[in-house]
Amino acid sequence: MQTVGGGIIADISSGLEPVPVALEYSSQEKLDELQAVHTRYIVHSIIPGREDDRACYYDGCDCSSTSATNLCLNESRCGCIAMHGCYYTRTTPPLLTLLLDLQPSNSPTPPIYECNSSCACPPTCSNRLVQHGCRVPVRVFHTGTARGWSVQVMRAVRRGEFVCEYAGEVVRAREIRKRRWGEGSEGTGTGNYVLCLREYVCVWLLLILYILEPSENGAQALRTNIDPTTTANLGRYINHSCSPNLSLFPVRVDSVVPLVGMFAYRDIAEGEELGFDYAGVIGYGDEVAPSNGEETENGRTRCLCNAGAGVCRGWLPFDARL
Numbered sequence: 001m002q003t004v005g006g007g008i009i010a011d012i013s014s015g016l017e018p019v020p021v022a023l024e025y026s027s028q029e030k031l032d033e034l035q036a037v038h039t040r041y042i043v044h045s046i047i048p049g050r051e052d053d054r055a056c057y058y059d060g061c062d063c064s065s066t067s068a069t070n071l072c073l074n075e076s077r078c079g080c081i082a083m084h085g086c087y088y089t090r091t092t093p094p095l096l097t098l099l100l101d102l103q104p105s106n107s108p109t110p111p112i113y114e115c116n117s118s119c120a121c122p123p124t125c126s127n128r129l130v131q132h133g134c135r136v137p138v139r140v141f142h143t144g145t146a147r148g149w150s151v152q153v154m155r156a157v158r159r160g161e162f163v164c165e166y167a168g169e170v171v172r173a174r175e176i177r178k179r180r181w182g183e184g185s186e187g188t189g190t191g192n193y194v195l196c197l198r199e200y201v202c203v204w205l206l207l208i209l210y211i212l213e214p215s216e217n218g219a220q221a222l223r224t225n226i227d228p229t230t231t232a233n234l235g236r237y238i239n240h241s242c243s244p245n246l247s248l249f250p251v252r253v254d255s256v257v258p259l260v261g262m263f264a265y266r267d268i269a270e271g272e273e274l275g276f277d278y279a280g281v282i283g284y285g286d287e288v289a290p291s292n293g294e295e296t297e298n299g300r301t302r303c304l305c306n307a308g309a310g311v312c313r314g315w316l317p318f319d320a321r322l
């Protein structure tokens with residue numbers, strides 16, 4: 001097959017993200033292959049068939065000021081912060097610190113609630129981060145290995161900075177199974193992109209029980225499945241790492257359905273590849289990536305992360321339930 005030359009797309013989000021999401025491809029074939037699957041760029045997760053439902057589920061705060069950015073991080077004044085807590089700092093850029101300090105423990109952390117469309121505060125409010133989209137310029141590129149496409153940052157990132165969302169279609173488990181395996185024996189191969197976020201019921205007693213006994217037994221899990229196979233942001237290109245530099249948190253804005261925010265778990269150097277732990281070892285829930293059948297052994301895919309011997313667990317996390 002003839003290979004035509006590669007190139008760079010300056011911004012695959014076509015201006016939807018506040019920063020460019022560049023994509024470098026080695027051949028037109030590779031690009032065509034990719035674009036045949038990832039057909040639509042979105043900034044935030046969507047619920048298929050309910051995209052027009054923009055109702056805000058939460059009360060808003062009354063913090064009105066045209067210019068102040070840190071107004072809402074003051075608990076005594078802001079209704080949102082008083083009700084849900086303050087998770088971002090007053091710095092520029094705002095950082096997530098408290099929750100990162102709880103990790104790596106695989107214990108549940110409280111969900112983050114940002115100011116929403118019922119709030120009086122301006123878009124510049126520091127309690128509005130994930131809702132504005134990707135914060136860090138990135139480049140999507142092909143690794144030339146079985147890891148496939150990957151994402152690197154084009155500037156240094158500080159621990160706690162919001163990087164981007166893991167955005168896709170929010171669908172039920174039944175629909176995931178249908179997409180993955182098909183109605184009968186034939187699968188359509190939605191594959192290994194589905195992220196399953198499990199949040200343990202936020203009744204403090206249950207939360208404490210869960211921390212004492214970190215298993216699903218007895219704890220009720222709120223499950224959100226995100227399928228970014230065809231409709232997604234750049235999150236779908238981020239690979240698994242056994243030594244991740246990203247950590248995932250559920251973030252709510254207008255809807256009870258959480259967005260999944262990816263924050264820097266440690267300082268990230270310019271040019272470094274992004275990675276998160278698909279098993280959710282560092283993170284709030286269980287992120288899973290069933291094998292896509294490449295280089296597999298007993299249904300598992302060999303891990304090609306660069307964490308090194310003794311750190312790399314050898315195989316990609318696999319959840320047979322999906």
Ligand SMILES: C[S@@+](CC[C@H](N)C(=O)[O-])C[C@H]1O[C@@H](n2cnc3c(N)ncnc32)[C@H](O)[C@@H]1O
Nearest residue numbers: 147148149192193236237238239240303304305
């Ligand atoms: C969410 S996608 C990540 C983007 C993907 N690399 C691509 O080309 O579209 C997950 C898939 O990427 C590959 N992958 C991700 N991390 C990997 C790793 N550490 N080692 C080997 N393959 C990996 C596997 O095929 C996995 O099923």
